[in-house]
Amino acid sequence: MKATFGEYIKQLRTDNGLTLTQLAFQLDLDSANLSKIENGKREFDEKRLEKLANAFDLDLEKLKTEYFGDQFAKKMYQYNCSPETLIVAEEKVNYLKSINVKQGEIKFDNEK
Amino acid sequence: MKATFGEYIKQLRTDNGLTLTQLAFQLDLDSANLSKIENGKREFDEKRLEKLANAFDLDLEKLKTEYFGDQFAKKMYQYNCSPETLIVAEEKVNYLKSINVKQGEIKFDNEK
DNA sequence: TATAATTTTGTCAATTATTGACAAGTTTTA
DNA sequence: TAAAACTTGTCAATAATTGACAAAATTATA
Numbered sequence: 001m002k003a004t005f006g007e008y009i010k011q012l013r014t015d016n017g018l019t020l021t022q023l024a025f026q027l028d029l030d031s032a033n034l035s036k037i038e039n040g041k042r043e044f045d046e047k048r049l050e051k052l053a054n055a056f057d058l059d060l061e062k063l064k065t066e067y068f069g070d071q072f073a074k075k076m077y078q079y080n081c082s083p084e085t086l087i088v089a090e091e092k093v094n095y096l097k098s099i100n101v102k103q104g105e106i107k108f109d110n111e112k
Numbered sequence: 113m114k115a116t117f118g119e120y121i122k123q124l125r126t127d128n129g130l131t132l133t134q135l136a137f138q139l140d141l142d143s144a145n146l147s148k149i150e151n152g153k154r155e156f157d158e159k160r161l162e163k164l165a166n167a168f169d170l171d172l173e174k175l176k177t178e179y180f181g182d183q184f185a186k187k188m189y190q191y192n193c194s195p196e197t198l199i200v201a202e203e204k205v206n207y208l209k210s211i212n213v214k215q216g217e218i219k220f221d222n223e224k
Numbered sequence: 225t226a227t228a229a230t231t232t233t234g235t236c237a238a239t240t241a242t243t244g245a246c247a248a249g250t251t252t253t254a
Numbered sequence: 255t256a257a258a259a260c261t262t263g264t265c266a267a268t269a270a271t272t273g274a275c276a277a278a279a280t281t282a283t284a
Binding site: 157 | 243246
Binding site: 236 | 255256257261262264265266267268278279281282283
């Protein structure tokens with residue numbers, strides 16, 4: 001899997017013989033906007049990952065990996081970040097996990 | 113370097129004997145908001161990275177690595193992404209670079 | 225070829241998120 | 255204990271994102 005997330009969706013959709021309208025309906029989206037997503041002109045909203053997984057019977061975890069990997073890649077490309085950035089990210093994830101084992105949970109706004 | 117970006121700024125600031133007000137001035141920020149940034153309650157705006165680099169005579173590239181690494185780590189922690197996400201990100205950066213060598217540049221809105 | 229279906233693009237108001245600013249509170253320092 | 259430094263809460267202003275629709279372009283098919 002090397003494509004962007006939009007290209008990936010398009011691939012899934014066409015492989016399964018769906019039109020934009022059909023998939024957009026399942027994702028609770030306008031077909032015009034799904035087109036933009038597939039062509040990289042709009043972002044796919046994280047909230048719809050589960051619907052996308054259901055639409056094609058995909059593993060949500062794998063989908064998340066594709067999705068966030070894509071987001072990070074876009075940012076890195078856009079800002080010309082060094083590959084080192086990803087190593088730093090890995091360290092910092094571990095750091096965040098370690099301090100939260102000790103100190104309880106960080107609250108993010110997407111949690112209730 | 114394992115700390116969050118906010119902790120990193122605080123470290124730099126205190127090591128150099130600056131108050132919030134003093135550093136905030138250099139960053140064109142309100143000291144109250146800088147406090148929130150240091151404590152992870154607000155985001156540091158990418159546009160201020162250069163000012164931060166100047167304030168402490170840091171290499172902008174290294175700062176970017178810390179900054180974006182921190183952003184990715186937060187997202188991964190927040191959404192409980194697998195470590196694999198970073199490998200996917202690396203592949204996709206290369207993919208983006210390869211298609212743009214071939215096809216010309218992707219335009220991002222932050223470019224003029 | 226025409227016409228129907230599909231996809232793409234443009235636009236814009238509405239919603240949502242982020243920011244700057246200031247007041248008020250707390251903690252630290254001298 | 256007074257001043258300085260830091261933190262927290264709030265909110266209007268600004269900015270970014272989204273949904274929706276119209277219309278243009280492309281593709282498929284009768």
